[in-house]
Amino acid sequence: MERANLDWENLTFQYVKTDYHLEYYFKDGQWSDAKIVESDKIELSIAATALHYGQECFEGLKAFEQKDGTISIFRPDENAKRMINSAKKILMEPFPEEKFLEAVNEVVRLNRRFIPPYGSGASLYIRPLLLGTSGIVGVKPSHEYLFLVFVTPVGPYFKGGLKPIDLLVIEDIDRAAPFGTGDVKVGGNYAAGLRASKKAKDLGYNEVLYLDARHKKYIDESGPANFFGITKDNKYVTPKSSSILPSITNKSLQVIAKDMGMTVEQRPVDVEEIFDFKEAGCCGTAAVISPVKSITYRDRKVTYLEDDEVGDVCHNLYNHLRGIQLGTIEDKYGWNFKVPMD
Numbered sequence: 001m002e003r004a005n006l007d008w009e010n011l012t013f014q015y016v017k018t019d020y021h022l023e024y025y026f027k028d029g030q031w032s033d034a035k036i037v038e039s040d041k042i043e044l045s046i047a048a049t050a051l052h053y054g055q056e057c058f059e060g061l062k063a064f065e066q067k068d069g070t071i072s073i074f075r076p077d078e079n080a081k082r083m084i085n086s087a088k089k090i091l092m093e094p095f096p097e098e099k100f101l102e103a104v105n106e107v108v109r110l111n112r113r114f115i116p117p118y119g120s121g122a123s124l125y126i127r128p129l130l131l132g133t134s135g136i137v138g139v140k141p142s143h144e145y146l147f148l149v150f151v152t153p154v155g156p157y158f159k160g161g162l163k164p165i166d167l168l169v170i171e172d173i174d175r176a177a178p179f180g181t182g183d184v185k186v187g188g189n190y191a192a193g194l195r196a197s198k199k200a201k202d203l204g205y206n207e208v209l210y211l212d213a214r215h216k217k218y219i220d221e222s223g224p225a226n227f228f229g230i231t232k233d234n235k236y237v238t239p240k241s242s243s244i245l246p247s248i249t250n251k252s253l254q255v256i257a258k259d260m261g262m263t264v265e266q267r268p269v270d271v272e273e274i275f276d277f278k279e280a281g282c283c284g285t286a287a288v289i290s291p292v293k294s295i296t297y298r299d300r301k302v303t304y305l306e307d308d309e310v311g312d313v314c315h316n317l318y319n320h321l322r323g324i325q326l327g328t329i330e331d332k333y334g335w336n337f338k339v340p341m342d
């Protein structure tokens, strides 16, 4: 196998077309087998429910070349289950977990020349997508669905691994409501949040930090990532809320934090607590952890990091999770799923 001719060390998060993606169709009550497709265009009814009424959900996960040369995907079973929850919540046909695991293995195998080499800092991002495809103009769930999965090689979200970010608490735009769809991975949540992210960026911050929409008192999450704070007595504190997306990275970090001897608290986190944390971070598949440099809340600002010097706790958590993903630290919970390369 010859690797694709890419500048692996300098990849960003831009979409790069690879050789193949997979498509599965739900029709007459059942899912088809995989269709291997070279084109990265799809044909869709102009009346598809995905386009008009937001009947779509997606996932994001990564495959890594490990130190020993094998390829593994990080916790794909969790993504499969979360995608089933997302689908159910907006009345779409869920894509079965077994098929999901086959699909991610197969799409990685088919595009093996795009898997970044161990040590480059890059990885192969896997994007499963589920769309309601029936042409219906009335508002109702589709009866036909398309599940597709593609891959694209990506660099570390920030070059050099850990890049501290400045957050702005925005209160006049909500991403999700308490009984809405904030806890599932649907495109509509992102559409709702675009203005807030843009506002934060226009004002010189990296991302928005949302509060709960009802009370504007408790922390929800950052735009595309969960939030955690580290207390001065070394507790890992992360919000519990019905309107945040259960991040698999966060779930993994909680386990690692416990293993490091920390106490983990998942509970409503009053925004006033940000002034007492010693460190804070945003977490998700893309960057693993983005250490928080500062948070601005109304006319107050708390700064955790001087000169972009990352705190010890964020650093240790990051190194540990990355080490497991890359096969340099023992994977004692079986989080890495090896891709059979035949």
Ligand SMILES: *Cc1c(COP(=O)(O)O)cnc(C)c1O
Residues within 6 Å of the ligand: 060, 185, 221, 223, 224, 225, 226, 245, 246, 247, 248, 249, 250, 283, 284, 285, 286
């Ligand atoms: C995907 C996502 C995350 C991160 O989840 P991971 O499973 O860790 O990648 C966090 N918040 C939102 C809103 C998301 O869509």
